[in-house]
Amino acid sequence: MLELKDLHAEVEGEGIEILKGVNLTITKGEIHAIMGPNGSGKSTLAKVVAGHPQYEVTKGDILFNGESILEMDPDERAHAGIFLAFQYPVEVPGVTNTTLLRESYNTIAASRGREELDPLEFDDYIREKLDLVEMNPEFLERSVNAGFSGGEKKRNEIFQMAVLQPSLSLLDETDSGLDIDALRVVSDGINKLHGEDDGVVLITHYQRLLNYIIPDHVHVMIAGRIVKSGGKELALELEEKGYDWLESLATVNGEAK
Amino acid sequence: MSETKALESMIGEEYKYGFTTDVEYEDFPKGLNEDIVRLISEKKDEPEWMTEFRLKAYRSWLEMEEPSWFNATYEKPKFDTLQYYSAPKNKPKLDSLDDVDPKIRETYEKLGIPLDEQKMLAGVAVDAVFDSVSIFTTFKEKLAEAGVIFCSISEAVKNHPDLVKKYMGSVVPVRDNFYAALNSAVFSDGSFCYVPKDTICPMELSTYFRINNMNSGQFERTLIIAEENSHVSYLEGCTAPMYDEHQLHAAVVELVALDNAEIKYSTIQNWYSGDEDGKGGIYNFVTKRGACRGKNSKISWTQLETGSAVTLKYPSVILQGDNSVGEFFSVAVTNKRQQADTGTKMIHIGKNTKSTIISKGISAGNSNNSYRGEVKISKKADNARNYSQCDSMLIGQTCGAHTFPYIESANPTGKIEHEATTSRVGEDQIFYLQQRGISEDDAISLIVNGFCKEVLKELPMEFAVEANKLLGIKLEGSVG
Ligand SMILES: Nc1ncnc2c1ncn2[C@@H]1O[C@H](COP(=O)(O)OP(=O)(O)OP(=O)(O)O)[C@@H](O)[C@H]1O
Ligand SMILES: [Mg+2]
Numbered sequence: 136m137l138e139l140k141d142l143h144a145e146v147e148g149e150g151i152e153i154l155k156g157v158n159l160t161i162t163k164g165e166i167h168a169i170m171g172p173n174g175s176g177k178s179t180l181a182k183v184v185a186g187h188p189q190y191e192v193t194k195g196d197i198l199f200n201g202e203s204i205l206e207m208d209p210d211e212r213a214h215a216g217i218f219l220a221f222q223y224p225v226e227v228p229g230v231t232n233t234t235l236l237r238e239s240y241n242t243i244a245a246s247r248g249r250e251e252l253d254p255l256e257f258d259d260y261i262r263e264k265l266d267l268v269e270m271n272p273e274f275l276e277r278s279v280n281a282g283f284s285g286g287e288k289k290r291n292e293i294f295q296m297a298v299l300q301p302s303l304s305l306l307d308e309t310d311s312g313l314d315i316d317a318l319r320v321v322s323d324g325i326n327k328l329h330g331e332d333d334g335v336v337l338i339t340h341y342q343r344l345l346n347y348i349i350p351d352h353v354h355v356m357i358a359g360r361i362v363k364s365g366g367k368e369l370a371l372e373l374e375e376k377g378y379d380w381l382e383s384l385a386t387v388n389g390e391a392k
Numbered sequence: 393m394s395e396t397k398a399l400e401s402m403i404g405e406e407y408k409y410g411f412t413t414d415v416e417y418e419d420f421p422k423g424l425n426e427d428i429v430r431l432i433s434e435k436k437d438e439p440e441w442m443t444e445f446r447l448k449a450y451r452s453w454l455e456m457e458e459p460s461w462f463n464a465t466y467e468k469p470k471f472d473t474l475q476y477y478s479a480p481k482n483k484p485k486l487d488s489l490d491d492v493d494p495k496i497r498e499t500y501e502k503l504g505i506p507l508d509e510q511k512m513l514a515g516v517a518v519d520a521v522f523d524s525v526s527i528f529t530t531f532k533e534k535l536a537e538a539g540v541i542f543c544s545i546s547e548a549v550k551n552h553p554d555l556v557k558k559y560m561g562s563v564v565p566v567r568d569n570f571y572a573a574l575n576s577a578v579f580s581d582g583s584f585c586y587v588p589k590d591t592i593c594p595m596e597l598s599t600y601f602r603i604n605n606m607n608s609g610q611f612e613r614t615l616i617i618a619e620e621n622s623h624v625s626y627l628e629g630c631t632a633p634m635y636d637e638h639q640l641h642a643a644v645v646e647l648v649a650l651d652n653a654e655i656k657y658s659t660i661q662n663w664y665s666g667d668e669d670g671k672g673g674i675y676n677f678v679t680k681r682g683a684c685r686g687k688n689s690k691i692s693w694t695q696l697e698t699g700s701a702v703t704l705k706y707p708s709v710i711l712q713g714d715n716s717v718g719e720f721f722s723v724a725v726t727n728k729r730q731q732a733d734t735g736t737k738m739i740h741i742g743k744n745t746k747s748t749i750i751s752k753g754i755s756a757g758n759s760n761n762s763y764r765g766e767v768k769i770s771k772k773a774d775n776a777r778n779y780s781q782c783d784s785m786l787i788g789q790t791c792g793a794h795t796f797p798y799i800e801s802a803n804p805t806g807k808i809e810h811e812a813t814t815s816r817v818g819e820d821q822i823f824y825l826q827q828r829g830i831s832e833d834d835a836i837s838l839i840v841n842g843f844c845k846e847v848l849k850e851l852p853m854e855f856a857v858e859a860n861k862l863l864g865i866k867l868e869g870s871v872g
Contacts, residue, residue, distance in 0.1 A: 185827050188819065209826035218827075225824035228815075229842020238838065239828040246829070278842070295828065 136200055136334050137161040137184070137303055143194035144183045153179045155359035156195065161303070164331040168345055168370060169338045171356035172378050177338045178222050180356070181305040185219040186212045199303070213239075214246035218301030220292035222308045222338075227279040232291070235279050236261060236298050243299060264297040268324040285312035293321050302333045309337070310344040322347030342374040357385040418479050423472045426450060429577050432477045436546050439553060449566040449576030456570045463762040463794055464731040466702045469640045469675060474609045476578040531595065538594045540624075541586040545613050548584035555586055559617055563646035563683045563710070571642040572679040575611045579644065582612035585624060587653075593624040596852050600629045609640040616646070618653035620686060625656040625852055638666075638701060643678045651686030651713065656694070658851055660859060663699035670729030673701025680707035684716035684742075692719035693736065694850040696859050698866045701730060706764065708737035711745035711773075718747040721847040725840075725866050726759030726791070735764040735796075740776035740806070749780040752844045755791035756867055762794040769806035776806045784814045785843050787836070787867065815843075837864040 144154040153176045169177050183190050186209035196203050241251040268290055280288050289309050296304055329335050353369040354361045362384040429450045433443040535542050548556050566576045583599040618624055647655050666673025682691035693707040709718030720736035738747035755761040767778045784793035795812050817839055825835035851859050
């Protein structure tokens with residue numbers, strides 16, 4: 136469903152290249168994990184796929200369900216089914232979670248020809264989803280992420296994923312900041328949401344998450360490239376050895392990372 | 393698209409009230425002198441005392457200096473080339489809708505304000521002021537049944553001279569300030585409302601002001617009196633066509649609340665604000681003040697200021713009666729080259745008086761938005777309390793927001809609390825919402841509406857939707 140072809144991206148207007156030729160194919164029904172050292176470009180990759188205006192794709196392509204989405208605005212990509220759970224969820228004071236989600240749900244529903252829900256129907260609908268991630272209903276009436284703890288923000292991201300039912304979910308370090316119990320609950324939620332028609336990309340630093348959500352593929356990103364891919368055992372190997380032994384792979388064609 | 397570019401494209405929303413109505417005007421000489429003041433009074437068939445009031449004001453005005461202490465720069469109005477009175481030739485009789493010039497009626501229809509009572513928003517009476525004259529007031533009879541007088545100020549001068557004599561100039565004295573003095577000399581029309589004792593006004597009252605004529609200034613005068621135990625809610629809306637030249641709008645609004653009375657005054661101001669380069673647009677220099685004369689009286693100002701090239705406006709409350717309450721809820725939006733210096737004054741004189749100020753300033757484009765507020769607690773005002781909250785929101789990198797709070801307390805029992813915040817609508821916020829499927833414009837609308845929620849909920853229900861829409865339109869394309 137998602138195909139990245141020699142994807143190069145830089146910070147708009149500043150010429151700082153961050154993604155230096157990423158190739159990746161995700162087929163529906165699969166779970167992929169992307170790991171890699173700090174600053175290697177994992178979040179940037181997720182944001183570029185979601186269409187963040189700060190980055191400019193200078194080379195290569197992003198195909199979603201076979202079509203290039205480079206020209207699409209972020210909201211259009213969301214309508215197409217791409218969801219990003221942010222590493223740092225943004226606070227939106229004054230806009231409640233419910234307001235945002237109803238707006239989101241209905242906009243996406245309209246664009247996909249699904250039925251929109253009125254406030255009462257929507258309320259019933261999201262209450263089910265709250266249970267899925269064991270979130271307290273009082274968060275519905277709070278401003279989006281405003282004053283949420285780190286872990287609450289992460290849980291809220293997955294709650295939004297549950298409500299919006301995307302076909303491709305990019306989960307950027309959703310595990311960071313969750314306590315042990317929360318990690319289990321949220322992982323269970325993600326597992327329940329995942330099915331044979333959607334794809335999930337987990338960006339993480341910790342192999343522990345992968346005990347809960349078993350990936351089909353694990354990729355290592357270093358200096359803006361995917362330098363190694365493997366099965367879930369690769370994560371265990373990384374846990375043991377770190378990234379040093381892969382650094383040399385980051386130099387390609389004599390170009391320094 | 394970069395942050396700034398997105399912002400700029402949003403700022404470009406066209407002003408949809410910018411059309412001109414082609415009506416014939418009565419001739420009237422330009423410039424200002426005593427003869428002109430007399431002529432205005434004569435045109436309006438006013439009694440001698442009114443003419444004297446005007447002349448006194450004119451003479452005071454001559455001695456006054458145009459103020460310049462505010463945070464705005466602009467080319468001064470050319471007082472000697474302005475036209476101080478402008479009335480459509482087919483002067484309506486004000487009794488029957490059939491007598492209103494169809495072109496003017498059409499104008500109001502276009503603005504979404506049908507004057508036809510059947511078509512009116514349920515429960516809202518309208519006074520329509522076109523350039524200098526009141527065109528038509530709806531629901532007069534229904535209001536009269538309740539004893540409420542709602543008419544143009546010109547009619548009030550003729551039909552209720554005692555009330556006008558007693559109250560006009562009692563809250564905003566003729567010499568109060570340069571523009572108030574000018575208004576007192578040349579005011580053309582405006583609304584008058586009197587709510588008798590023990591009466592709750594049965595419907596929302598509203599006035600729609602429209603400047604049409606290019607060279608005329610608009611100087612309207614509004615006077616609202618709420619007798620003991622009465623209650624009234626009043627809303628004014630303003631629009632103007634787009635011209636390259638600046639037009640002057642210098643209104644005076646006076647409110648008087650007696651014992652246990654409550655006046656709620658709301659404004660949706662959307663005068664033409666000029667173009668990208670600051671060409672054209674209205675100068676909105678308005679003096680609005682309410683006097684809580686009676687015990688337990690209450691005056692609330694709620695304003696949504698989105699238009700005008702330059703706005704200088706400080707709706708204030710004088711809290712004379714013990715236990716009286718003053719409120720100021722404001723959203724001021726500036727975009728393009730607009731400049732707004734607006735805020736309030738709360739003057740505590742009575743005991744246990746209380747005031748609340750909630751101000752939300754939103755600046756986008758190359759605009760400048762200042763909050764200026766004064767809270768004064770006088771010696772006798774035991775246990776006076778004020779709470780002020782002034783929040784500014786910046787959209788983009790090229791606008792400015794400023795807060796100037798002044799506090800003066802002569803009574804040690806007074807309590808004053810002031811909070812202020814400044815935030816910026818960031819690219820990340822917008823991206824976050826867009827990632828959730830919401831378009832860029834809707835994202836800004838959501839963020840801005842969230843920011844102003846506390847104030848918008850104070851607007852009368854009938855106008856809340858309109859206000860939300862207006863905010864959205866105003867900031868379309870302005871993300872930063
Ligand atoms: N807008 C930007 N301007 C300048 N540099 C940027 C920008 N965005 C990302 N970078 C740089 O690009 C590199 C990759 O950042 P990114 O956030 O994608 O890393 P990451 O792999 O997600 O790291 P972490 O594991 O710490 O989350 C970093 O060096 C970062 O500083
Ligand atoms: Mg990251």
